[in-house]
Amino acid sequence: MIATAEKVTQRFHPVSAPDYLPVHLLRDLQLGRLQATVRRAFDNVALVRERMKAGGVRPDDIESLDDLTRLPFTVKADLRDTYPYGLFACPLSDIVRLHASSGTTGKPIVVAYTQDDLNVWTSVMARALASYGIHRGDIFQNAHGYGLFTGGLGFHYGLEALGATVIPISGGNTDRQVMIMKDFKVTSICATPSYFVHMLERASEMGIDVRELPLRAGGFGSEPWSEAMRHRMEEGAGIKAYDCYGLTEITGPGVGAECWFQRGPHIFEDHFYPEVIDPATGRNVPDGVEGELVVTTLSKQAMPMIRFRTRDITAIEPEACQCGRTLRRIRRIGRRSDDMLIIRGVNVYPSQIETALLAVEGTMPHYQIILTREKGLDQMEVQVEVTPELFGDRIRAMVELNEKLTHAMEHSLGLRVNVSLVEPHSIQRSEGKAKRVIDRRMES
């Protein structure tokens, strides 16, 4: 059974052909597209033109891919400052779609697509899905939100192009999600990792073992997730959980996708050019060294992005992948530079908590970090929901569990941590991106 599934899953799909371009042709293609993109942005986007002039660089100066480093960065604040239409490189009459990402502070950021842009987006999403082994005949539950969020529609169009059967259920109504997953014999799914784990919990409470359903693959993304989360999803659902990398500013989902070997997403480099920089100095770092991912769009018409700083911390993986794709891979995003918490001067990432949780009991319960300040000193509490695997009837075992979790976290973070075991479902669930941190330090 497994052998058959592997065979089907690894079958080569024609949409994947660009994934295997010989490297010298790929670099040629990238350079041509980069030059056109820089020209287009310079001619049509005031902010890019002014910055390039200030930096003493003109579109004609881009003679090789290495010249990319001469160009100025674009940051998220630029999209906010030019809200809503200030970075468009074409007349509104050519724009056929707008999306927006929720800003945590007031105004959202807006992104635009021409018909060509949508076609490219659809093609990269189809390639992403094909690399997860999803094909015509698959029944796909699209649990990403439909609407201004790029997740729902991005997957939707890619799936239709591939010929898979889409269930456009969108996010929310978890009981119905579980019912449809079972009744419609769903074979594949997309969601945020935290929402999918919530679905698994709910299914188990409803007496449904997802491992026994036909579900076999999922594309997950739009929030950083750890290997611990992957383990939880794969074990709990009996599936392969693939990373789908993307961000609204670049196109939405489909900037990169993991292949069968799950060694970090391959970037669809014929459309999105990756660099990694030291976030402090802005200088490029060598392959294999961790830093902030910077992406330049190579074919976007409505809103070209020159060296967009993603805030995602990763490294370009230099080794070739066993799948044979020539597209470079990045390390899967486990953290973002803006996820980083500074607690009593120590840098802390939520993914470190996940690693500690997995190390203790081999499971990844739902958790939340609560930061407070007492007498000027930062206090960190980690609330961990008790799962059936963690729970026993003996109080001593539960107290020991609490101590072990505390010890593992303190060891991994180098900080004093108060661990609280809490009831299942007492931490609020999100249908989209999980809210892992509640920072109340400014309230006291």
Add this chain to the structure above:
Amino acid sequence: MKVQQLSLFLENQPGQIVKPCRLLASQGINIRTLSVADTKQFGILRMIVSDWQRASQLLKEAGYVVNMTEVVAIEVPDQPGGLSTLLQVLENSPVNVEYMYSFPSGRRETAVMIFRFDHPDAAITLLQAAGISVVSSVEIYNRVETA
């Protein structure tokens, strides 16, 4: 010989214990006996109920984490030395009592104690060899039904 005990994880906060009790009540499930162990932060509610399979399913559907443990019900003479005679049997054995609590026996001259042993089967063998009455699961559920 062994009886199924349901355990629930509860946060140590006002109002937490009433919710599962209300849920079981609404479905006509009788809690025959219970015990609570608590720490400053959380507690464990342990119960022997009239229909443990249904109770367990209802509580899981309501989102509780439910643990099933096999405990042993032992009839103890309700007189001085009743419990100590029993415990002496286990005194020099490797069997450890994790915790215990009482169960209404429905008889005047005896009490029934619920024991959580680390090794229930070894405990039962030792107790029976010493002639101590271990209440069978059928009997205890009958008492649950009829009491």
